[in-house]
Amino acid sequence: MxxxxxxxxxxxxxxxxxxxxxxxxxxxxxxxxxxxPVYQDAIVAALIVAEMPEITRIATIGADYEYGRTAWEMFQNTLEEYRDDVEFVAEAWAPFLTTDFSPHVSSVMAADPDMIFTTPWAGEAVGVIRQAQQTGVFDDIEMWWQAMGGSADVLEAVTDDAEADAFQGKLWGTGRYLFNWPxxxxxxxxxxxxxxxxxxxxxxxxxxxxxxxxxxxxxxxxxxxxxxxxxxxxxxxxxxxxxxxxxxxxxxxxxxxYAVPAGRIVYDEGYETACVCADLYEFEAEEYYRDPPFDQ
Missing domain, CATH: 3.40.50.2300 (Response regulator)
Structure with a gap:
């Protein structure tokens, strides 16, 4: 430029x-x-999990490129500042345009995680969420964190499942803006x-x-x-x-x-769609944005 x-x-x-x-x-x-930036995906997630002592074993199904790997690293580094009792038990990396996530889901579930941190987005987010739900993952975990799960296209796609409570209140997400907030x-x-x-x-x-x-x-x-x-x-x-x-x-x-909250993805009758609108965590931007001079 x-x-x-x-x-x-x-x-x-x-x-x-x-x-x-x-x-x-x-x-x-x-x-x-x-x-x-990725502060929203990773640091916000870590601040929330820091307050959840029931979550100690965490795995990732990650987008196998810069976004997914940076988000996972930033999440781990931040959470370790608050918790010394967590284990990062499994990683499964999905290349761009992955459609079959079953090997990734099976791989991380073999490690018996309490939480799965996921970064595939848009249509891939929908695919991995649906495949996890269909194989009973939400019966066995405490939390599924879907980075950018608050994107309207993802929310529209999971609306029927959210209305049926298929995620059992365990699907969490955020976005770079949420239509229901502020x-x-x-x-x-x-x-x-x-x-x-x-x-x-x-x-x-x-x-x-x-x-x-x-x-x-x-x-x-x-x-x-x-x-x-x-x-x-x-x-x-x-x-x-x-x-x-x-x-x-x-x-x-x-x-x-600017600040964007995060929370559970549930069906909302007013919007007639799924939204990030339950148990919202509203952090101030100063709580999770990294500041200049950064690592210097």
């Missing part, structure tokens, strides 16, 4: 290496991100407008993309210019009031900072 003299505003990609290394360390000042008029109005236009509930990427457009608009207006350096200078440190809450674009690493 430096060579092109253009801005890149990321609205979905999760790697912490974008803000921690590429922006903060390597000083790519034209790059910004409006979505919470419980403000601004968010409710935005969700209703989205539904009216697109006839569906918004995925988290819809909100983060919308937020990126508003941030860019405000930066251009504040700069009085479309010059890349001028607009980037306005974006860095900007604070916005958005449907997903108050968001600060950190000046040091150009990471949007």
């Amino acid at each position: 430096d060579d092109l003299d253009r801005l890149l505003i990321v609205t979905h990609a999760a790697t912490e290496k974008l803000n921690e290394e590429e922006v903060f360390e390597n000083d790519h000042r034209n790059v910004f991100r409006m979505s919470v 419980e403000t008029d601004r968010n409710r109005e935005w969700v209703e407008a989205f539904q009216e236009r697109f006839d569906r509930l918004p995925n988290y990427s819809a909100q983060t993309t919308y937020s990126a457009v508003l941030a860019l608009r405000d930066a251009i207006e504040a700069a009085g210019s479309v010059d890349t350096d001028d607009v980037a200078a306005e974006l860095a440190g900007m604070v916005l009031d958005l449907p997903m809450g108050e968001v600060e674009i950190r000046a040091e690493d150009h990471q949007a900072v």
Whole structure:
């Protein structure tokens, strides 16, 4: 982006290496991100499990690339700061576009885990959840953590099972935005407008993309210019009031900072779909975002 003299505003990609290394360390000042990184998938999960003494044996069915491996490592490292009685008992790694998760499910279940931490997402998340449920996994575990399980496409796909209580209250998830949170008029109005236009509930990427457009608009207006350096200078440190809450674009690493809760995935009669709307853990962003200078 430096060579092109253009801005890149990321609205979905999760790697912490974008803000921690590429922006903060390597000083790519034209790059910004409006979505919470893998801190949401991993650190939030660890903070919740830290309060669950019944969970001591943990396995992963992981996406076999950067996202899955970083999330698992970050989850383990964070949890070990709070608990010295947990064991990480099994790992099964699923390549991108895996459709048959039965070997992965069987492999980790052989280790008798209390919890399974899973990072396949979108259609793969639906596949691994369904295959686990169909083979009785939810009878034998205390918690299934589905990273990005709060994505609207995943929630729609598991709605019938959630309504039938097939997951027995053991399916947990979060997202980079949840359509049912924050419980403000601004968010409710935005969700209703989205539904009216697109006839569906918004995925988290819809909100983060919308937020990126508003941030860019405000930066251009504040700069009085479309010059890349001028607009980037306005974006860095900007604070916005958005449907997903108050968001600060950190000046040091150009990471949007905002909080998203996590909780159990259950059926909700009001939304007529599954949602992350039971036993919500509402952490402040400062509790789980890593801060500059990071590891330095």
